[in-house]
Amino acid sequence: MINFNGNLHSKDSYFLNQENRGLRYGDALFEAIRVVNNKVFFLEDHYLRLMASMRILRMEIPMNFSMEFLEEQILATVNANNLQSKPVRIRFTVFRNNGGLYLPKTNDISYIVEANALNTPFFILNEGAYEVELFKDFYVNADMLSTLKTNNKIINVVGSVFASENGYQNCLLLNQDKRVVEALNGNVFLVKGNLIKTPSVKDGCLNGIIRKKLIGILGALEGYEFEESAISPFELQKADELFITNAIVGIQPITKYRKKEYGSTVAADLLGKLNAAARLN
Template sequence: MLNYNGSLIQADELRLTNENRAFKYGDGIFETIKIQNKKVVFFEDHYFRLMASMRMLRMKIPMRFTLEFLEEEIQKTIAHYNSPILRVRLNVYRKDGGLYNPATNEVDYLIDVKEVSTTVKETYRIDLYKDFYNYSGLLSTVKTTNRMLNTIAAVFATENDLDNCVLLNEKKGVVEVTNGNIFIVKGTVIKTPALTEGCIKGIARKKVLEIIEKHPDFTIEETNISPFEIQKADEVFITNAIIGVQPVTNYRKKTFKTEIGGKIQKSLQVLMFTS
């Protein structure tokens, strides 16, 4: 079931034209949102990130695009699903027309739903992806529909029997992984790339930062991270809105512990139920 501009339709009923700007120019943004037992998890955070992204990309925000309206549209779309865990993708893109310069800044929206598993893998292998770079800067923090780097890095991971790849920026600094943010643990210090490194402004990232900031035993740093620091870390874990926290067990020949990542995952699960 899809929700196209407020109308519920079957997937095979969707008709996008050859002038669709998300298709032709990557002129769109999206939010990937977890639904847990019909609850839209951390939706306020997703909503405000969406609004900030639309403003940054000079899209016209419709007056009806309130937090309440979009949550109701999501609930309307998921009403026929019975799975306890759903993955909702809320797509917003400029209406058809124009070349690089759009004919209008008004938008269409599309909500699609998938049933998913959120099982954390016991063994999780990562390595660097070095063929192309994710350039640092604010635009890279926005979830646009142009995810070519993430796509080819994911293909590289599959070709090399990896679960994920670490993306680097033009300064050879760690940015993120193909589908989430990355954290490294060394002693009592937990680091994650700063937004200025070009990483996505992840919702799970934000919540994990809040959890660590309140923890008396750890210090969190948003900073630049070299690939060498991954090799020397005690633990590494990644975050995204659907899985939450996925501990990394292997990076090249290094094997990591997963104790801290596991504890943070439990704290994040509690936050999902109580927020």
């Protein structure tokens, strides 16, 4: 079942048409959210990011769009799919309503909530082979729009095709200054000794929820030094560890980039702390 504006529809029903602005112009935002046993992980962070993004895109935020409303619609969709006792991936999509060309006729919005079962209730460390390469066909433009989770993800789509065609599990994206920005499906962190780095949002990376949580965790830990700073491709092969973060996987260690192979000791340490934060949130 799919939740469209509070009404539940079967997954094979047709409730959108060719005028949908998300389809026509990518005029849409989405949040990928993990839910376990009817508990929404990092609900406040997802809600605040969505509201901030809607304001930036000049979408009209409905009066009833509270954090409680968001949670209610997510759980209604989980329950309609009989997934209340399972870990679930939610996609909450918001798009501007039909009408207009580039200039919309209205800034009012609609939303869709989708729910799909996940395999594990908490984040686990995948230590299987995970090789990445730089994707250099196109670049991320480092501005505020690139930090939002919009439906304008064509570079991620083409990069994913490139990775699949060449036997990589993922690719790292570069900005116009040839700095490493993020992975195709999440933020990237680099470990060298006790130093942990991740690109700044000023470099054009997604303002990720798990990225934010790890920055908070690292700020309270002794034994690690943390920086938000640019990462050059040259640094990748000098690193001890590289890992990717997103709200569904948590932390994904990178095991190989070109001829360099990496460990996952720090990733495993931080994953335990991330799971603890998820249970407490």
